[in-house]
Amino acid sequence: MQGLLWAPRSLYARVPRLARVPSLQWMGIRFRSVKSFSREKRAEKPPAAQYSSSLRQKRWDGANLRSSIPSDAFPCLERANVSPQAVLTFFQANVLAWTLRRAVQDRLVSFGAPPGDAKKLLAAFAHASDSGFFDSPGAIEKYDLLRLRGSDSVEADVAFSNIFFRWLAAQDSVRGVNPTTVTKLVRLSEAATLMQPAEEFPMARKMRRKFIMHVGPTNSGKTHHALRALAASKVGVYAGPLRLLAYEIWERLNLGQIIPLGATEEQIAEAAKFGPSTDHPFARACNMVTGEEQKVVGVGADTLVSSTVEMLQVGLHADVAVIDEIQMIADRERGSGWTRAVLGLCAKEIHLCGEETAVPLIRELLKETGEEIVVNRYQRLTPLEVEQESLDGDLSRVQKGDCIVAFSRTAIFFFEEAGRNADRNEAALFNDPDSGYDVLIGSDAIGMGLNLKIRRVIFESVHKNDGDRGRVTLSVSQMKQIAGRAGRFGMQTGDEKPGGFVTTLRLEDLPVLRNTLSLGVSPLLYARVSPSKTAFGNLASCLPANATSETLYFADLHAGRRPLHCRTALPSQLPVVCEYIDQLGQFTFPDKYFIIQAPFPWRDRLALDTITTFISTYYETMHVDIMSIMGRLGYLDMLQNAETAMNAPDGRGANGRLFKHSFELPGLETFHKILVAYMWLSFRNPVSYPSQDETVKLKERLEHVLHWCLQEMTRFDGDKSVPVRPTRVSIPFQTPRELKLEAQQSKK
Incomplete structure (x- = not known):
């Protein structure tokens, strides 16, 4: 059975519908010894179904992925990281700037406060701080100022808001503010509070x-x-x-x-x-x-x-x-x-x-x-050694048993094009010493515990992009977790020296890695909690009738109290999810809570459009049949076209045209995301989403096609096999601007 090369047949006999492990985005690429790679240029992502007009001309605008939280919503700081002794000083130094933010005022208005009252309440809060209100004994604990510890700018905004509502609950009245406004906001805070998770x-x-x-x-x-x-x-x-x-x-x-x-x-x-x-x-x-x-x-x-x-x-x-x-x-x-x-x-x-x-x-x-x-x-079972030298950007120094950890999809694709033939396959291929797949490319998720025979971890970078914070240095915990995957105990072969090794691809990153791995890790301060379904229902009655789903979530996040050791989860896709919910406009509050928790592919508009069809069909008929919808939208034809090409000597699909793997791959990947979403829905509501068996079979067929497609992308150029000699290259770590300036200098 292709795809699970390391499991005995006896196990398959016990599991009639054993699905293969699908290709892993985080696992990325395994280099192998066949010396060829694809010269085929990567195409733009095609319409996922050129076979169905309903899927044409739909693109996900990247701007829609930007957080709806304005950048001026947070205090002027990169990270708070405030010690318990300094929280009062930090709070008093930043509270006025926080109250003057337009986004903070708008948020109170969205919670139901009239604009004039919102400004007066925030001004009174800043004045209270300036007048020494929070200097009194016990005020730091009573008003949860310690929530500012270990905060970045996003968390600091939430902490200031939590402190504001805590202060507001202690006021009998606020001068110049309608008492009804204060009562409504305090009631909102009480509905959102969860002090005993x-x-x-x-x-x-x-x-x-x-x-x-x-x-x-x-x-x-x-x-x-x-x-x-x-x-x-x-x-x-x-x-x-x-x-x-x-x-x-x-x-x-x-x-x-x-x-x-x-x-x-x-x-x-x-x-x-x-x-x-x-x-x-x-x-x-x-x-x-x-x-x-x-x-x-x-x-x-x-x-x-x-x-x-x-x-x-x-x-x-x-x-x-x-x-x-x-x-x-x-x-x-x-x-x-x-x-x-x-x-x-x-x-x-x-x-x-x-x-x-x-x-x-x-x-x-x-x-x-x-x-x-x-x-x-417990103590580590094998030694871990930081090497004296980096690879200095030279991929020819990569060795068998190495794992290159990259922090962007672009970097992973770069390594695929850089030298040896690559294939995305199961982890067992890397662990099998005779498979020929002897180098692994992974993301930071590789630090989460898989048993892999990694001899050496190579950090492609010690930085990563982290949403609103931009490019940041990896944390001590992240570096230790990733580096520690080298030298797995009991997985050495032959005469290998026990233990693991770690280094960097770039010379300038090695001192950062060495210094960071020598540091201790600070204790965790907060456990994350999710809003409860009950809280969502209670909050709805406290907000204006036209409140958006995002306002509902933000009310729980900013107005509710939590124990000092707890914080509310902050999904990065929240703005997109809430916009999606409000656009459909047919959900009850339990439905909204359900969708906010759902692991839908929010970044893939084509997949999301199909999931919308699932949900709309559910509301119309209470019965969602996967085969009829996939057939109507053209995905079954797409799969059949790929399967025909896979088995055809001339590489032509059911439509009679030459199958272009890199062009077809995005649509096939979208199809896979759709099937995964349907499986998730069927696990929770098998009566309304009954096509579980059909979905498993489609998923198995699709994963077989995806595996073939990815193999062929590295083996063929069009319909001709092109063996290529391995090329030793150094990675050009230059920005587009630097390359442009270099080209201009060359012309001169």
Whole structure:
């Protein structure tokens, strides 16, 4: 079975509809020893279906992706990073500038305050600070000024707003302001307040759970110890940050590759006689649930589950649960999934694996529940060495077992064109020493725990683009997580020296990397929480009738109180999501909450248009058939055209024309995103979205085509095979402006 080269056939026999692992955006490229690469120029993204007029001439305007939050909405600072002792000074130095921002005034107006009252309230707030209101003993704690700690400009704006509403609630009246305005805003703040997040999970509150934290650097065996407890449990669940990581754990449990806790030396020795298979003495029936697919291996009381954090069923009663990469609880966009798991899981014993930095925060969260916590600390099992030299931009110095970590899609594509033939395939190809795929390209997501035989990590850069903050240096935690993936314990082959190595592609980045890896990591300050469905309904009654979905979310974010150790999640796609909801204009508040949580491909307009068709059909008929809609929109014809070309000697599709892989690929990728979205909808509402079997089959066919298409893009130029000698190149790290100036100088 192509696509899953490392799993025994016996496992497939147990899973009739086993889907292949699709190509990974974050995994990117594996260089292999076949010395050829594509000279075919990358085409503009075509209309995804040249086969359907309904999909023509639609493009996603990049301007629509810009945040609707004006740049002047935040204080004039790059990062607050204020110490507890300095928060009052920082607050008083910036509060006037914050109150004078037009965006802050407009936000109060959108919450229902008349423009005149909004200005007076903000002026009174600034005057109170100037008059020493916050100098009184206990004011810092009472009015949550400590929320300014560790804030960037976006978080600082939210913190100032939270402090404002906290101050407003303490006022009987504000001079010159209509009392009704104050009452409405205070009522709004009360509706948005969530001071006891744990109470959102009543089923878990009925249990007495035990927490065991496994903390330490990467490659220290912490997750291994937790998984052994899971493998020994009768009913258990694993949840991690990546779909492929959930897949890896699913596979290892089903094939008996995790030794259960409590196994005797005799049992371990006897089991060593068996190869990986579902008949292995340590094999456990384990199902898998991710946003893209579900794999059902067994049913009954003795079945385990492996899932992504967002798909975790917290109400499932289990003996043991393992939550991986617990430090992601502080992640601005996804952290609320980890908080939900910690507070809501109905498991007797919960193992949390990750960085030491998460320990104080988890202790703080569990103060509310009063549950037991044990912390096990581990040391790295193999040494990690920063090399003395960088590659100095010379790709000829890349070696077998290297992983180049890049931080933009452009950089990944550059490496694809730079030298050896490349292919996007499963992680097993890189781990297989005989596959020929001996160099890996990955993004920063590679730091999330996959077992890869990486000998050396090479940082393409030590900077990345981070939304509103622009280009920033990678954090200490990010660098340590990524670098630590080198030298995976137990995965060395032959005479390789144990341990891992790390370096940079550019000379100037190496000192930054070396200095950063020597630093300690500060404890996490905040866990992320999501607005509750109840809060959304309560807020709606407190806002003007014409309030937008974004106003609804911002009311929860800016007006509501949270415990000092919690912050509301900030999805980067929020403005786009809210605009989408309001344009359709037919959603109830539960529907809006549902869509805000949905992992739809918001950046792909073609995919989003089709998802809109799904939702509109649902409202019209309550029945969404995937085959009829995909046929009507031309996607089935697109797939058939590609499959015909894949099997045709002359490379021509069903339409009789030569198949251009780079031109067709974007449309096929959009089709894949649509199928993934339908699967997600069907998991939550299988009655209205019943085509799960058909979607799985379409997805398998499509992934086979995508794999072929990506292979052919690196192997062919048109319809002729063109072997190319490998070229040793140095990467031109120059901006377009620098290149232009260089060209002008050459002419002179």
